[in-house]
Amino acid sequence: MTERSDVLVIGGGVIGLACALALLEEGSSVRLVERDTLGSGASHGNLGMIMPSHALPLTRPGMMRDLLRWMWRSDSPVLVRPSLDPLFFAWGLRFARSCRREAMLGIMRGRQALLESSRDLYVELVGSEELDCEWEPCGLLEVFERAESMEATEPSHDLLEGIGVHAEVLDHDGLMNLEPALRDDVYGGRLHLRDARLRPEKLVAELGRVVRAKGAAVVEGTVVSGFDTRAGRVCAVMTDAGRFEAEHFVVAAGAWSAKLCRPLGLRLPVQPGKGYSITTSRPGPCPRRGVVFHEANMAVTPWESGYRMGGTMEFGGFDERLSRPRLEALRAGARRYLRAPFGEQTSEEWCGFRPMTPDELPILSRVPRYPNTVVATGHGMMGVSMAPATAKLVAEMVAGREPFLDVTPYSLARFGAKHYRARHGQAH
Numbered sequence: 001m002t003e004r005s006d007v008l009v010i011g012g013g014v015i016g017l018a019c020a021l022a023l024l025e026e027g028s029s030v031r032l033v034e035r036d037t038l039g040s041g042a043s044h045g046n047l048g049m050i051m052p053s054h055a056l057p058l059t060r061p062g063m064m065r066d067l068l069r070w071m072w073r074s075d076s077p078v079l080v081r082p083s084l085d086p087l088f089f090a091w092g093l094r095f096a097r098s099c100r101r102e103a104m105l106g107i108m109r110g111r112q113a114l115l116e117s118s119r120d121l122y123v124e125l126v127g128s129e130e131l132d133c134e135w136e137p138c139g140l141l142e143v144f145e146r147a148e149s150m151e152a153t154e155p156s157h158d159l160l161e162g163i164g165v166h167a168e169v170l171d172h173d174g175l176m177n178l179e180p181a182l183r184d185d186v187y188g189g190r191l192h193l194r195d196a197r198l199r200p201e202k203l204v205a206e207l208g209r210v211v212r213a214k215g216a217a218v219v220e221g222t223v224v225s226g227f228d229t230r231a232g233r234v235c236a237v238m239t240d241a242g243r244f245e246a247e248h249f250v251v252a253a254g255a256w257s258a259k260l261c262r263p264l265g266l267r268l269p270v271q272p273g274k275g276y277s278i279t280t281s282r283p284g285p286c287p288r289r290g291v292v293f294h295e296a297n298m299a300v301t302p303w304e305s306g307y308r309m310g311g312t313m314e315f316g317g318f319d320e321r322l323s324r325p326r327l328e329a330l331r332a333g334a335r336r337y338l339r340a341p342f343g344e345q346t347s348e349e350w351c352g353f354r355p356m357t358p359d360e361l362p363i364l365s366r367v368p369r370y371p372n373t374v375v376a377t378g379h380g381m382m383g384v385s386m387a388p389a390t391a392k393l394v395a396e397m398v399a400g401r402e403p404f405l406d407v408t409p410y411s412l413a414r415f416g417a418k419h420y421r422a423r424h425g426q427a428h
C-alpha cells in the first residue's frame, strides 16, 4: 500500500504536531506518523512552562566544574552514566566547548529569538484555535534559599537584563507577599513576568484535535523504520503499516531522531536527557504560578486541574526505569521550599527523554544530502516553549520562503561537515 501527501511529519510530540499545524496552514496536505500515541514522548509529563526568561543555556562558564561535583552525588540534579559510546564522548566535548563565554553569548541570542517569538505566537495560537490547555500568562517565580546562591546568579541576571529579559527582584517580604505558599525561611527571588504555563498533555491532545479537524492524516501506532531515497531526494518512508510517499519530510522524532536519521547520512548530536515528574492533586496552600527552586534544581507547576513537580537530568541512554531515589529527590526538594510540598493524591510518576544537543540550541535544518527533508529536533529543556516558532520556521523552509528569524544558529552546519558524512545505513 502506498499513500501520498505533500508533507510527511515523523513524530507526534509537541514539535511534530506544531509543525503539522503550521504546514496545514500553508495549504499543504499533511500526514503525521507516530510510533505510539500522540504526545507519548517527552511532551507528555513535562512542566508546561513557557519560559522566555530561560534564554541563558546550561552551557556556561563553570558548568563543567558543577557537573564534575554533581556526578558523585546519588541525589544530584544531573547524572552522567559513564559510557564508551564515541558519539556520547564527542557530544560531551562539544558541550564543554559550548561552555565558553563567547559561545554561550551566541547560544543565548539564538535561544532568545525562538523563545520570545514563541511566547507571542502562543497567544495567537491558543486564541485562534481555542486550545483548551490551561494556558495562563501568570509569570514564573525563581526562588532562592540562600543569599549566596542568589548573589551568584547576579551576573546572569544582568546579562539577561542587557538583552531585554526583565525580572522583578524580590526580597524575603516581597516574595512572601507574592507567594504565601512558600516556607518562611526562603531568602528571596525573581519574578519573570513574561513567562506563562499550560498543561502539556492537554496541549498535545488539543493540537491533535486541531490538525485532524484541518485534514491531516494522523497515523498512530506506526514506526518509521527507514527511508526510500532516490536522486538526492527522500521519496518515501518505510513503516510497519506500509510505505508513505511525500514531496517533503519533517523529522520531529525527539530524542530518537539521531538513530532515525543515520540512514540519511546524518550523525545528529542528540542525546536523551532523562527527566522525572510527579503529578498530584493541588496541595493546600498551592503556589499561584510555576516556581523554580534554584538550589534544588527543580520546579513545580500548578494548574486548575492539578499540580506537577519535575526536574533532574540523566545521561545514560534510553533506560525507561523509574528511579525511586530520583523521585524522592523531587519530593524532598519541594519540601525545602513549600509549606505544603505536594497534594495528597498522586496521579502519575513519570520519566521522559529530552532531545539534548550539546549547545542547547535546537536543530532546524535541511538534510544536506536530501534537501526535501527538514530536521526539527534537539529542543532539550525548552521544546514546549519553542514549539510555535519552530513550526513557523519549518513551514517556511518547506515552502522555500525567507524565514522570519535568522536560522543560522539552528543549522546543522554549526557542528561541522563530519556530522553529515556518516555512511549510509539501511537507506532503501
Ligand SMILES: Cc1cc2nc3c(=O)[nH]c(=O)nc-3n(C[C@H](O)[C@H](O)[C@H](O)COP(=O)(O)OP(=O)(O)OC[C@H]3O[C@@H](n4cnc5c(N)ncnc54)[C@H](O)[C@@H]3O)c2cc1C
Binding pocket: 010, 011, 012, 013, 014, 015, 016, 033, 034, 035, 036, 037, 038, 039, 040, 041, 042, 043, 044, 045, 046, 047, 048, 049, 050, 051, 222, 223, 224, 225, 252, 253, 254, 255, 256, 257, 260, 274, 275, 276, 277, 310, 311, 351, 352, 353, 354, 355, 377, 378, 379, 380, 381, 382, 383, 384, 385, 386
Ligand atoms: C521533567 C521534564 C520537564 C520539562 N519541562 C519543560 C517545560 O516546563 N517547558 C518546556 O518548554 N520544556 C520542558 N521540557 C522539555 C520538553 O518536554 C521537550 O523539549 C519536548 O517535549 C520535546 O518535544 P518533541 O516533540 O521534540 O519530542 P517528543 O515529545 O519526545 O516526541 C517525539 C515523538 O516521536 C515519536 N517517534 C520516535 N521515533 C519514531 C519513529 N521511528 N517513528 C514514528 N514516531 C517516532 C515518539 O514516540 C514521540 O512521540 C521538560 C522535559 C522533561 C523531561
